[in-house]
Amino acid sequence: MNDTTSDTRPVTRTASPTDPLRVALVVGSNRHGRFGPVVADWLLARILDRDGLVAQVVDVADTATLPTTLERGPEAAEALADITPKLASADAFVVLTPEYNHSYPAGLKNLIDWHFAEWQAKPVALVSYGGLAGGLRAAEHLRQVFAELHAVTVRDTVSFHNAGASFDDEGRLKDPSGPDAAAKPMLDQLTWWGEALREARRRRPYGG
16 A cells, blocks of 8 residues: 655646536544534535535544554555545535534544645635534634645635534434525635636646
């Protein structure tokens, strides 16, 4: 198995403006009994409903063996072998986060910190869920992190307040009108930035 952490430069190819925009949906919770997959299923359906977008999932739960020491080696290489290429090939990201203790989970931060160039000059949409605050404080903290990584966070977000009560036992939203209405401008902005930045990277490599 190749050590995918030996070179931090992303795997890229020349993209055509007519290619579908490749979106990586990052599921940011790895807690036992997590609610994230319920929200992720709804979110993935919203992404795939749109023409011109294709999606793949990057799940923090799949990085359980990823060291927190940022030490490169066989263990890290195995944990990142499937995930790093997905991030590198993405044109845009949707990051789904819960809120723990006023911020986002440690597992998500670890995944973010193991990468750098993969995020550069690409847009990030933030979707959060939680209790009364709906995870919005976690989303605001993530904006600062992605700014440091030379990524562009889009303005609009989707947040689920009291998320557990918003979905039925089958994982369907009890009232989809609000979240659906919020998702549209967020994905509109993500698509605009994704296409614009992909074209910019095609014309000239990002020099950040």
